[in-house]
Amino acid sequence: MSSSPIHLHGKPLNLADMLARRQQGYSLEAPFYTSREVFDADMEHIFGKHWIYVGVEPDVPEPGDYVTVQVGEKPILIVRDDDGEIRAFHNVCRHRGSRLCADERGAVGNLVCPYHQWTYNLQGQLLFAEHMGADFDPSKHRLGTVHLKNVAGLLFICLADEPPADFEELAATMTPYIAPHQVANTKIAKQIDIIEQGNWKLTMENNRECYHCTGNHPELTISLYAYSYGFAPTPETDEGVRRYDAMVAERHAKWESMGLPSAEVDRLDSMISGFRTQRMPLDKTGESQTLNTRRACNRLLANFEDGAIGGLSFWTQPNSWHHFMGDHIVTFMVMPLDQDRTLVRTKWLVHKDAVEGVDYQIDNMTAVWDATNAQDRRLVEESHLGVKSPAYRPGPYSPYTETLVEKFSNWYINRLSAYIK
Numbered sequence: 001m002s003s004s005p006i007h008l009h010g011k012p013l014n015l016a017d018m019l020a021r022r023q024q025g026y027s028l029e030a031p032f033y034t035s036r037e038v039f040d041a042d043m044e045h046i047f048g049k050h051w052i053y054v055g056v057e058p059d060v061p062e063p064g065d066y067v068t069v070q071v072g073e074k075p076i077l078i079v080r081d082d083d084g085e086i087r088a089f090h091n092v093c094r095h096r097g098s099r100l101c102a103d104e105r106g107a108v109g110n111l112v113c114p115y116h117q118w119t120y121n122l123q124g125q126l127l128f129a130e131h132m133g134a135d136f137d138p139s140k141h142r143l144g145t146v147h148l149k150n151v152a153g154l155l156f157i158c159l160a161d162e163p164p165a166d167f168e169e170l171a172a173t174m175t176p177y178i179a180p181h182q183v184a185n186t187k188i189a190k191q192i193d194i195i196e197q198g199n200w201k202l203t204m205e206n207n208r209e210c211y212h213c214t215g216n217h218p219e220l221t222i223s224l225y226a227y228s229y230g231f232a233p234t235p236e237t238d239e240g241v242r243r244y245d246a247m248v249a250e251r252h253a254k255w256e257s258m259g260l261p262s263a264e265v266d267r268l269d270s271m272i273s274g275f276r277t278q279r280m281p282l283d284k285t286g287e288s289q290t291l292n293t294r295r296a297c298n299r300l301l302a303n304f305e306d307g308a309i310g311g312l313s314f315w316t317q318p319n320s321w322h323h324f325m326g327d328h329i330v331t332f333m334v335m336p337l338d339q340d341r342t343l344v345r346t347k348w349l350v351h352k353d354a355v356e357g358v359d360y361q362i363d364n365m366t367a368v369w370d371a372t373n374a375q376d377r378r379l380v381e382e383s384h385l386g387v388k389s390p391a392y393r394p395g396p397y398s399p400y401t402e403t404l405v406e407k408f409s410n411w412y413i414n415r416l417s418a419y420i421k
């Protein structure tokens with residue numbers, strides 16, 4: 001008799017066995033998407049021990065600005081201190097544990113706990129605690145710190161004591177790609193949260209392929225080339241892919257000469273801090289991911305010699321993707337809420353001096369990804385409903401259009417296997 005708490009349609013299962021027998025090239029066994037125990041393992045080992053994307057520098061533009069994010073059962077506080085440095089703390093008072101900041105964002109001078117007013121500075125030091133007596137040593141009660149890295153304006157945290165060291169390589173590779181878009185010089189034009197009724201790995205798998213784009217994303221495919229998403233030629237598409245690759249090579253040469261690194265880097269399954277990037281041409285005018293492919297904001301992010309710089313895409317394991325264009329940036333954070341509920345937080349960034357209604361119309365800027373997110377949400381929710389059925393079996397990934405899905409699944413299985421014996 002197994003003592004394992006994981007069950008698949010009444011049959012007990014063991015996570016180590018499920019990891020060991022995962023069939024390469026296939027989607028995962030159902031309990032990876034449906035079981036509470038796997039979800040707990042995901043939060044402990046994947047979200048608890050890897051670098052995860054949580055926000056952008058413009059979330060905290062000024063000293064004293066903070067933003068909160070919930071990672072499983074861990075409330076986290078991200079704050080810019082008086083010296084301008086961005087720090088992350090556990091949003092947990094060292095007195096009796098109350099959350100310090102309940103709001104999603106705000107601005108403070110010090111961090112004052114609402115319960116008994118223990119007061120911390122923005123470096124996390126306890127400054128003040130009433131009635132604690134002469135022997136009380138405030139220096140023993142500073143806030144718990146969380147590792148934070150700012151990669152050219154994108155904020156990543158790691159909840160492990162010793163974070164994966166290869167994140168340095170991600171940061172060093174990505175900084176020259178992202179820097180020309182000057183994230184620190186942007187503001188958040190809009191943030192939209194959606195909650196998908198599906199497992200976070202279905203959200204990520206869906207993001208890693210464009211097999212579904214032609215049939216589901218009429219707005220996105222106005223500007224996005226179907227061949228742009230890790231597409232390998234099939235016998236039928238060979239000629240089209242060759243032509244696309246030739247165009248990419250030509251644009252890359254031009255963009256590189258403008259100081260815009262463009263070449264593909266794919267480390268999705270070959271690093272602990274897996275990532276991929278590429279600057280990809282956009283269709284028609286080539287300017288932006290909009291309904292007419294033209295810039296949605298007239299104030300560009302920087303003085304690009306040419307507005308048609310396509311879109312720099314950046315994907316990270318386990319929980320983000322980003323598109324940097326000449327006029328705006330769209331950035332996506334995935335945060336698991338439960339085995340069958342996932343938060344997708346989308347932010348649209350524009351130059352900080354751009355004026356809404358003058359330089360950009362927000363509905364025009366958000367139209368493509370608003371529609372695309374709604375379509376993707378439905379795809380994820382339908383997948384989740386199907387995967388729960390006893391009729392579900394892991395199905396084969398396309399070797400042409402789902403290679404990046406396979407890399408996500410391989411990365412996930414390998415990372416979890418490092419911890420579950």
Ligand code: 3BY
Nearest residue numbers: 206207209210213321376
């Ligand atoms: O562009 C993206 O980020 C992907 C491509 C397919 C759908 N989507 C979420």
Ligand code: FES
Nearest residue numbers: 093095096113116
């Ligand atoms: Fe924060 Fe008491 S719990 S001051």
Ligand code: FE
Nearest residue numbers: 206212217376
């Ligand atoms: Fe999609």
